[in-house]
Amino acid sequence: MTRPLRLGMVGGGEGAYIGNIHRLAARLDGHWQIVAGAFDADPERGRAFALSQGIDPARAYGTWQELVEAEGAREDRVDAVAICTPNFTHYPIAKGLIEAGFDVICEKPLTATLEDAVALEALARDSGRFVGVTYTYSGYPMVHEARVRIAQGKLGAVRTVQVEYPLEWMSKPIEQDGNAQAAWRTDPVRNGRGGSIGDIGTHAYHLAGFVTGLTLESLTADLATFVPGRALDDNAHVMMRYQGGARGLLWSSQVAIGNSNGVRLRVFGDKGALQWFQEQPNELIWTPLDGRVQIIKRGADDLSEDAKARSRTPPGHPEGYLEAFANLYAGFAEAIRARTEGRQPGIVGQNLPLAKDGLKGVAFVEAVVDSHQAENQPWIKPIEV
Amino acid sequence: MTRPLRLGMVGGGEGAYIGNIHRLAARLDGHWQIVAGAFDADPERGRAFALSQGIDPARAYGTWQELVEAEGAREDRVDAVAICTPNFTHYPIAKGLIEAGFDVICEKPLTATLEDAVALEALARDSGRFVGVTYTYSGYPMVHEARVRIAQGKLGAVRTVQVEYPLEWMSKPIEQDGNAQAAWRTDPVRNGRGGSIGDIGTHAYHLAGFVTGLTLESLTADLATFVPGRALDDNAHVMMRYQGGARGLLWSSQVAIGNSNGVRLRVFGDKGALQWFQEQPNELIWTPLDGRVQIIKRGADDLSEDAKARSRTPPGHPEGYLEAFANLYAGFAEAIRARTEGRQPGIVGQNLPLAKDGLKGVAFVEAVVDSHQAENQPWIKPIEV
Amino acid sequence: MTRPLRLGMVGGGEGAYIGNIHRLAARLDGHWQIVAGAFDADPERGRAFALSQGIDPARAYGTWQELVEAEGAREDRVDAVAICTPNFTHYPIAKGLIEAGFDVICEKPLTATLEDAVALEALARDSGRFVGVTYTYSGYPMVHEARVRIAQGKLGAVRTVQVEYPLEWMSKPIEQDGNAQAAWRTDPVRNGRGGSIGDIGTHAYHLAGFVTGLTLESLTADLATFVPGRALDDNAHVMMRYQGGARGLLWSSQVAIGNSNGVRLRVFGDKGALQWFQEQPNELIWTPLDGRVQIIKRGADDLSEDAKARSRTPPGHPEGYLEAFANLYAGFAEAIRARTEGRQPGIVGQNLPLAKDGLKGVAFVEAVVDSHQAENQPWIKPIEV
Amino acid sequence: MTRPLRLGMVGGGEGAYIGNIHRLAARLDGHWQIVAGAFDADPERGRAFALSQGIDPARAYGTWQELVEAEGAREDRVDAVAICTPNFTHYPIAKGLIEAGFDVICEKPLTATLEDAVALEALARDSGRFVGVTYTYSGYPMVHEARVRIAQGKLGAVRTVQVEYPLEWMSKPIEQDGNAQAAWRTDPVRNGRGGSIGDIGTHAYHLAGFVTGLTLESLTADLATFVPGRALDDNAHVMMRYQGGARGLLWSSQVAIGNSNGVRLRVFGDKGALQWFQEQPNELIWTPLDGRVQIIKRGADDLSEDAKARSRTPPGHPEGYLEAFANLYAGFAEAIRARTEGRQPGIVGQNLPLAKDGLKGVAFVEAVVDSHQAENQPWIKPIEV
Numbered sequence A, B, C, D: 001m002t003r004p005l006r007l008g009m010v011g012g013g014e015g016a017y018i019g020n021i022h023r024l025a026a027r028l029d030g031h032w033q034i035v036a037g038a039f040d041a042d043p044e045r046g047r048a049f050a051l052s053q054g055i056d057p058a059r060a061y062g063t064w065q066e067l068v069e070a071e072g073a074r075e076d077r078v079d080a081v082a083i084c085t086p087n088f089t090h091y092p093i094a095k096g097l098i099e100a101g102f103d104v105i106c107e108k109p110l111t112a113t114l115e116d117a118v119a120l121e122a123l124a125r126d127s128g129r130f131v132g133v134t135y136t137y138s139g140y141p142m143v144h145e146a147r148v149r150i151a152q153g154k155l156g157a158v159r160t161v162q163v164e165y166p167l168e169w170m171s172k173p174i175e176q177d178g179n180a181q182a183a184w185r186t187d188p189v190r191n192g193r194g195g196s197i198g199d200i201g202t203h204a205y206h207l208a209g210f211v212t213g214l215t216l217e218s219l220t221a222d223l224a225t226f227v228p229g230r231a232l233d234d235n236a237h238v239m240m241r242y243q244g245g246a247r248g249l250l251w252s253s254q255v256a257i258g259n260s261n262g263v264r265l266r267v268f269g270d271k272g273a274l275q276w277f278q279e280q281p282n283e284l285i286w287t288p289l290d291g292r293v294q295i296i297k298r299g300a301d302d303l304s305e306d307a308k309a310r311s312r313t314p315p316g317h318p319e320g321y322l323e324a325f326a327n328l329y330a331g332f333a334e335a336i337r338a339r340t341e342g343r344q345p346g347i348v349g350q351n352l353p354l355a356k357d358g359l360k361g362v363a364f365v366e367a368v369v370d371s372h373q374a375e376n377q378p379w380i381k382p383i384e385v
């Protein structure tokens, strides 16, 4: 085992949501050690939190700028920094980190505006820095299994893709009740133009493209804001056309009572169909044309190498969200090590969500909002990425 | 028990699909006796089939015109006639029957063209004849339970409706292989302009409106034909806006491998959400805002009278498709008897799908196809019904 | 179509449970017409109920003895009589009917005592009369599919059978609250010695034997009575050994909160396993050794003829409890017609539950109660049938 | 955050199953660092494996005896040692460790013989050393939720408990084909007298007792060996009586095709019932008397503190087997720290499986095998613990 990589973190302080997930995921396989952080918008709180996490006080920073400066000066500087802050800060922070020579793990959506996303993706490309984007659902082994099976032609030509991401937690105006996560998510400045579509629609859009390998050609969208006083959409319907003729239907919602985290993907080809539901992630439902519905279980012997490499336990011993997230972290570690060692990354270091995928997501959101806002919702082509 | 009503039938001969379902459904509760029929496009086959069904040879007709004439002359003439023929024949047959004074039970879609639908609905209205339309899914007790709960305000204001009807049986060009049911369904003349949207999208559309009580305001649609050589859509995506602001998403498909008869309805309000899946029709999934997902079981003590009146067995003793169909037949019998007896119909004779609902369905299909065919799929308002 | 058979009924009057199911089931396929009955323990109520069902007043009998006498004297006498009364009356009524030359359809358990069961089975055998027993669950098409697959060797040698029948409706002492069905079921005289084991354990026991073809060798049992004041078991655990070495585990309960009608059968062989759950009866879960879990759907093309012959609708169009019951009635009609016509019965007239199966069930209950009551619950061999 | 505890490991080398799970679980929350180990029966392989895990070569031991000696001599000696070896070695290794003053985390079953278990439990008690036993399923948050709800009286008096643990992986004689895990599990010397009942029945038995708080009074059992040539049972049926009158049914199997890891627990009280299925561990199915089936989701706001403290992600973001295992490791860390710091352990350090629970499990297996082997399987009382 080579030495664990050193991870720094921006955001993810006390009471924050996703930062803690990053820490759990980074730790699981032993590829990463969390050694530094600017964990909070409030420098004081951020430093205190760092100490509570067992971080060396010298590396408990008040701001990401401090982190950039101080880590840049260390021999044992962090190998990469995870950005776990609200959307509108991703760009400046990522830019600062990349320009200082750090590899970056950035939360989705890549940025709050298309302009920023274009700039960041270009910067990533030009700098040669690693920029991974945590599209969580692409970390699930059975999502990789689905991807591989489609790539192998087991479904034949894909005809239609139904993808949805319904959530219930914002069914009431909780942003007016002091919920921190909801507050910035309903603020166009901090979140970006797309409400549910930007927050979770991007996950659904990435998942569909990741699994099918299809490229979006155009879309038309209908956004709605159901919770009174909310400035952004909390429900989005999108019809999509992919290059080559496949169709897609995407639904994202923050007001879908009964749905905790209902990411669901269904892909129908001319030779078979696949279905995956995030709340039962260890199963892939597969039906060959003229055949029976079958359950492909994570951990089974006949899975692809791609799925196996992302699995830790035998069938029936459920893995979940943290393991999927850990697969991304394992992949990021592998990609970074491979680059350092001048070799091709192994299987978990392949098919990772990168800056380009992040940009595609932001371009998608932009097209959705444009389509909705234009008179009579015309079909829109997202910018080419 | 009053005497069973006498039922005649047009279509539903040897090898036909839905006619047999009508017979089973009509028999189940003892409200109907099947005593006459013109069962086949081929008069000879039709008469032979009638005999095989134990029909009096004098009432085994070669054509529906014969049936109209001969039954019209009998004392014990049929009380109603069920039309179980391909779409394009519904209008002339129904017209002939109504003009001869018969009550009619007509298969969906009401007609193959909007023109015919408008005319038939007007005729039904003017004639005072009963014209029921067999939107099967509105026969299910738990669909009524959903309808009642929404009408009672248990969901609050409806926000979004996701309805889908995926089927797999036409995933291959079986219409070129001698499949009778697929043959006329893929022929614009015999089927009408809407392929999957006309055949099954109408069911989904009716179901959503029936349960929510919402009126469609406008829609935009994307049709696709995936099976080579097919003249009509076999996959349809529709975004809908209802009066009052609710949104809807509708998907119908004849090429969705793995789906036997996957009618699924989800309704999200601001106080709760309901989900119903036709392949597990005895359950309604209900989640109150801030509450737990719960299973409402058919037959349970706390159901609405509307659901109870359409239920024959206790919870856990599954009822299915035939029982739902039988509920329509029980309802049609009740409506006809109530009219005859000059009284209000009892509960099963209420909330039945009638000619007007049939017309709405055809208007929906028309708007979907218009939207799809127009440049850049604009939002379309269906004609007012 | 040959003429419908004429059915008479004993029991199943106003407010009774299973009698109504018999009537629905008998009607569904048109094989039977209900033309006579002694529907109630109270002659007056019985006659009134008969009229409410549209029965000819001349055939609305006050007692089963009247029915025997009057029907015996008619040219158009009933072809068979269904006995839908509490257990302890089955024997005298069935005896009376058989001796008068009627075919009989008898509810389970066949009788309330082993003595009666032995006598009735012998009488059935000697008289040549048809005696069908309504073990409902053997009417389900997918239960036949399971039976055929095992008979074909698809599971290899059966190793273990897990069968259960949990119900919740008697979780409270409802028999003390005027519930008619619970009242006689908790009375050893009217019900027999076995509480839950006699009422529903017999179903489970029959189902396991019916599907596997295995013969019980011995058993040991533990009965419990949880509801205070109840005279019979309301929960039963049974360990079974079948001839040839297979093992079985049987659980019946009337106090299993959350279970509406949870009949579940799992069979494990050395080449594969099957699972069937009555509340989702259209599916059979099949797993071959070293293979994937698969869903075999009722109505699918590759089912056995036995399953197809008992199916009326395509996959995805759920059939349920009434259809299963109707399959028994279709089978009884076929068996009776075949005997009359001197031919072998067609497929639905085969593999029917008969008096012998009824006797086996009563012998099982006897052995269970004996095992439980004996010191230290020894393993017991039921009498040979 | 206090410093991570230092963990040593015996067993769990290259190709071993459970050791790797321990490492993942120990790492997840950052409570433990794996710093030493004697990972393999083969000293050379063990040392090499240690290096591959990034262990300091000085702490890569060839045998557990070396580990005891060398660690005992270090200032920064390991805080605890996890024993991940086959059953028969648990006792000598645990004894050696405890006598040398180490805290121990021991795999189940505690030992291979009752004698060893009695001795080890006594030693644990007398020495004051911490001895945790990894009954994995008691680490699941929803299992704790079930336990708390029963303790709070939400189910009322428990009536019957159905617990099962079916597995399929030993359906064929894989022990004859070089499968290391199966080899020792089918060897009475290395495994102990109970085959499936010892290997997985102990889990089921512990789970039932853990959740209900009930104490076993007596049992009767039927063991079977289905795979030819196997020396131990691969299928076990057990009927149980708990003190106070509740009943239990336990099934364990290693030959249940289709079951990957089908641990399932159902508990029925007089006020409600709970159901938990390990392959969908984030849900607890709850039905109150006269109420509806409801889904209690891990992460929901209204869960017990016990469940919340063992949960890392919101509802809908599945946690699984590793997280459950990590909860045990978090609990062991808390218990050890609390003892060191002379305080009461926090919530995750309570309700842990300890040596006494391990002994109860071995006593259960002993009673099961005794009951089976005795003439006519009498009811047996396990030794009192």
Ligand SMILES: NC(=O)c1ccc[n+]([C@@H]2O[C@H](COP(=O)([O-])OP(=O)(O)OC[C@H]3O[C@@H](n4cnc5c(N)ncnc54)[C@H](O)[C@@H]3O)[C@@H](O)[C@H]2O)c1
Binding pocket: A010, A011, A012, A013, A014, A015, A016, A017, A018, A019, A038, A039, A040, A041, A042, A063, A064, A084, A085, A086, A087, A089, A107, A108, A109, A134, A135, A136, A180, A181, A199
């Ligand atoms: N991958 C996923 O599935 C997923 C899930 C949830 C959130 N996210 C993304 O993660 C990001 C964070 O979301 P969240 O829900 O955790 O938000 P949050 O509000 O819970 O946490 C944000 C954290 O960032 C800190 N922060 C804000 N500005 C900062 C700054 N300038 N410097 C340092 N720290 C700063 C805050 O103090 C807080 O600790 C968002 O971009 C969101 O879209 C992704």
Ligand SMILES: NC(=O)c1ccc[n+]([C@@H]2O[C@H](COP(=O)([O-])OP(=O)(O)OC[C@H]3O[C@@H](n4cnc5c(N)ncnc54)[C@H](O)[C@@H]3O)[C@@H](O)[C@H]2O)c1
Binding pocket: B010, B011, B012, B013, B014, B015, B016, B017, B018, B019, B038, B039, B040, B041, B042, B063, B064, B084, B085, B086, B087, B089, B107, B108, B109, B134, B135, B136, B180, B181, B184, B199
């Ligand atoms: N309610 C539902 O869920 C449902 C399901 C299936 C079909 N349908 C509708 O039922 C109708 C029939 O569909 P199907 O699948 O049973 O078709 P089918 O092709 O199986 O049967 C049509 C029958 O009509 C007969 N027929 C045709 N023209 C006739 C005429 N002029 N006179 C007498 N008989 C004639 C044919 O001989 C045949 O027996 C269609 O309108 C269809 O949309 C409804």
Ligand SMILES: NC(=O)c1ccc[n+]([C@@H]2O[C@H](COP(=O)([O-])OP(=O)(O)OC[C@H]3O[C@@H](n4cnc5c(N)ncnc54)[C@H](O)[C@@H]3O)[C@@H](O)[C@H]2O)c1
Binding pocket: C010, C011, C012, C013, C014, C015, C016, C017, C018, C019, C038, C039, C040, C041, C042, C063, C064, C084, C085, C086, C087, C089, C107, C108, C109, C134, C135, C136, C180, C181, C199
């Ligand atoms: N096959 C199944 O799944 C199933 C289900 C329920 C009941 N059963 C069986 O059906 C039988 C009836 O059960 P139930 O729940 O319907 O009982 P119930 O109490 O609801 O009905 C019994 C009926 O029999 C009538 N009756 C009683 N004695 C009579 C007599 N001497 N003559 C005429 N009528 C008489 C009563 O008036 C009543 O109408 C029982 O043997 C029961 O075990 C079978």
Ligand SMILES: NC(=O)c1ccc[n+]([C@@H]2O[C@H](COP(=O)([O-])OP(=O)(O)OC[C@H]3O[C@@H](n4cnc5c(N)ncnc54)[C@H](O)[C@@H]3O)[C@@H](O)[C@H]2O)c1
Binding pocket: D010, D011, D012, D013, D014, D015, D016, D017, D018, D019, D038, D039, D040, D041, D042, D063, D064, D084, D085, D086, D087, D089, D107, D108, D109, D134, D135, D136, D180, D181, D199
């Ligand atoms: N908690 C659970 O759910 C669970 C699951 C599986 C196994 N287990 C238990 O874990 C234990 C191990 O099972 P497994 O399936 O991982 O077995 P395994 O055969 O896969 O691994 C055993 C490991 O122990 C090593 N070993 C054997 N003797 C040793 C010794 N004297 N010194 C050092 N190392 C030695 C072997 O080399 C091997 O690496 C068993 O007691 C088993 O019952 C528990």
